[in-house]
Amino acid sequence: MSKVFNQGRDNRVSALESINLEIDSGEFVSLLGPSGCGKSTLLRLIGDLTSPSTGAVLVNGKSAAQARRGREYGMVFQQATLYDWRTVSRNVQLPLEIMGHSREQREARTQEMLKLVQLESFGRHYPWQLSGGMQQRVAIARALAFQPSILLMDEPFGALDEMTRERMQMELLRIWEQTKNTVVFVTHSIPEAVFLSSRVVVMSARPGRIAGIINIDVPQPRNFETREHPRFFEKITEVRECLRQGETNTHKGPPS
Amino acid sequence: MTVAQTVELGLDENQRDAQWRLALRRAASFLLILLLLCGVWEGYKALGQATRGKVPFTSLKLPIRPDDKSMPHLWTIGGSLLQPARRGGEDILLVILLKAALFTWREAVMGFVGGSVIGFLLGAIFGRFLLFERSLMPYIVASQTVPLLAIAPMIVIWGGRLNWPAWWSVSIISAYLTFFPVTINTLRGLRSPNLTAVELMRSYAASEMQILLKLRLPAALPYIFTALKVSATASVIGAIVGELPSGIQDGLGRVLLTFSYYYISGPEKLYASIVGAAALGILFAVIVALAERWIVPEGRRLSE
Numbered sequence: 001m002s003k004v005f006n007q008g009r010d011n012r013v014s015a016l017e018s019i020n021l022e023i024d025s026g027e028f029v030s031l032l033g034p035s036g037c038g039k040s041t042l043l044r045l046i047g048d049l050t051s052p053s054t055g056a057v058l059v060n061g062k063s064a065a066q067a068r069r070g071r072e073y074g075m076v077f078q079q080a081t082l083y084d085w086r087t088v089s090r091n092v093q094l095p096l097e098i099m100g101h102s103r104e105q106r107e108a109r110t111q112e113m114l115k116l117v118q119l120e121s122f123g124r125h126y127p128w129q130l131s132g133g134m135q136q137r138v139a140i141a142r143a144l145a146f147q148p149s150i151l152l153m154d155e156p157f158g159a160l161d162e163m164t165r166e167r168m169q170m171e172l173l174r175i176w177e178q179t180k181n182t183v184v185f186v187t188h189s190i191p192e193a194v195f196l197s198s199r200v201v202v203m204s205a206r207p208g209r210i211a212g213i214i215n216i217d218v219p220q221p222r223n224f225e226t227r228e229h230p231r232f233f234e235k236i237t238e239v240r241e242c243l244r245q246g247e248t249n250t251h252k253g254p255p256s
Numbered sequence: 257m258t259v260a261q262t263v264e265l266g267l268d269e270n271q272r273d274a275q276w277r278l279a280l281r282r283a284a285s286f287l288l289i290l291l292l293l294c295g296v297w298e299g300y301k302a303l304g305q306a307t308r309g310k311v312p313f314t315s316l317k318l319p320i321r322p323d324d325k326s327m328p329h330l331w332t333i334g335g336s337l338l339q340p341a342r343r344g345g346e347d348i349l350l351v352i353l354l355k356a357a358l359f360t361w362r363e364a365v366m367g368f369v370g371g372s373v374i375g376f377l378l379g380a381i382f383g384r385f386l387l388f389e390r391s392l393m394p395y396i397v398a399s400q401t402v403p404l405l406a407i408a409p410m411i412v413i414w415g416g417r418l419n420w421p422a423w424w425s426v427s428i429i430s431a432y433l434t435f436f437p438v439t440i441n442t443l444r445g446l447r448s449p450n451l452t453a454v455e456l457m458r459s460y461a462a463s464e465m466q467i468l469l470k471l472r473l474p475a476a477l478p479y480i481f482t483a484l485k486v487s488a489t490a491s492v493i494g495a496i497v498g499e500l501p502s503g504i505q506d507g508l509g510r511v512l513l514t515f516s517y518y519y520i521s522g523p524e525k526l527y528a529s530i531v532g533a534a535a536l537g538i539l540f541a542v543i544v545a546l547a548e549r550w551i552v553p554e555g556r557r558l559s560e
Contacts, residue, residue, distance in 0.1 A: 047459060049455050049458060049459065068458070068459065068461055069461045070461075071460065071461055073459050074459075075455070075456060075459040077452045077455075077456070079450075079452055081450075081452045081453050081456055083453070083470075083471065083474065083475075084553075085474045085475075085477070085552070085553055086474075094460075094470065095460045097470070098457075098460045098461075098462045098466050098470065099460065126553060146460075152459075
């Protein structure tokens with residue numbers, strides 16, 4: 001699969017080249033790489049928010065467009081993107097409203113979701129009354145409210161401070177263990193990718209391609225001690241090596 | 257107050273408290289400014305009379321004569337409200353002004369409502385179809401550069417040919433002045449959601465209509481209300497100007513015209529009428545602002 005922006009024009013940019021990736025159901029996969037490596041573009045291709053120039057995305061044998069129309073994707077972006085005229089619980093209800101669920105269903109489901117992200121008592125607050133981490137938890141609750149099978153996360157913790165970030169990572173793993181979703185997680189933080197994922201897809205830039213795929217066999221379930229586990233450090237080193245090799249290969253290539 | 261306390265108390269109580277304090281502070285600052293303006297008026301008069309109309313310590317003339325003809329005392333203006341407007345007339349000026357204001361307001365409200373609806377629809381159409389915006393927007397802009405005074409008589413004449421009640425034409429003139437800010441701000445507001453907010457909707461496979469109703473329209477409301485507040489005052493001006501060529505006798509336009517004819521014999525009456533016309537415009541804008549408070553949640557209002 002490949003993606004070219006501004007195809008056929010002078011300012012064409014080859015964002016992704018010869019991408020070949022298979023993700024198993026229930027897997028937690030991170031897309032890791034420097035800015036401009038096309039990791040977000042790849043996520044948007046999977047979510048059918050943009051379409052590939054060549055090749056195709058298949059989700060359980062269906063096209064990405066079919067999967068999107070079948071409401072199989074829950075999206076979480078770097079910005080929480082809560083609608084600030086809606087209260088927290090009405091934000092979580094938004095996808096359910098669009099999908100035509102009844103009021104009782106919506107309210108029950110919203111309660112359940114807010115409980116999952118531990119914000120039960122904040123349903124009637126407005127987004128601007130919450131901290132950045134809380135807002136992002138609401139965004140996760142909203143993404144999971146309609147029980148999509150795949151969770152697509154585009155640097156969801158990128159705007160948070162380090163402490164909040166680590167707490168949110170634990171939270172996300174706890175949620176993932178409960179919901180058994182397939183998660184595709186874009187990040188440019190090596191420890192974040194290693195801590196969360198069952199596999200890390202390392203990408204390199206110009207043109208964006210996959211430099212390597214690394215299995216993270218750090219014992220599950222991950223918890224506070226994981227960050228001090230020797231295997232965790234080994235994997236971080238392995239990912240870093242892979243990133244550096246990706247870079248060197250780029251520099252050997254023709255000037256872009 | 258710490259964040260934790262705010263959360264525990266529940267925001268309702270705190271917010272209501274803060275709102276009251278804010279309202280009080282606003283009322284106080286409004287009165288203060290009003291007093292200040294009155295002080296400037298009377299101070300200028302007193303100073304000017306002491307220096308016989310000259311800028312102190314110079315031989316330069318003051319721009320406005322400080323005598324009672326050019327600048328009646330504020331109590332003369334106020335007092336004129338309670339006296340019959342004409343010798344032997346029945347109604348005191350206040351009653352005449354109130355009646356005229358009510359009449360003009362009806363025209364302005366019709367113009368405001370009509371203009372806002374048209375303005376909103378144009379904005380919504382432009383927001384959806386770029387082609388319409390590109391091709392029609394220049395004319396919309398041009399429509400506002402044509403002086404109202406040139407158009408008003410034409411609308412009155414056309415209305416006359418169609419046998420409309422005269423005040424309809426006035427409302428149309430008022431609408432003409434009203435729709436433009438609403439169109440511009442509706443367009444801006446509908447386009448205000450960022451790409452991510454729209455992509456979120458796409459990821460739910462939401463229809464165009466759902467995106468409009470659940471995202472673009474609520475996002476546009478603060479922008480639209482900002483325009484409506486401008487339009488509310490503009491609609492009153494439109495109605496007053498529109499009354500002049502239409503020969504309507506019952507509105508503020510005629511009252512202002514009459515008292516400006518008889519300025520020499522009673523300047524305070526013209527001043528009182530001007531204050532009345534301004535008050536009508538302000539009152540209308542305040543009503544729209546109150547509607548906004550009711551409809552748009554607090555954290556989202558643009559102009560506060």
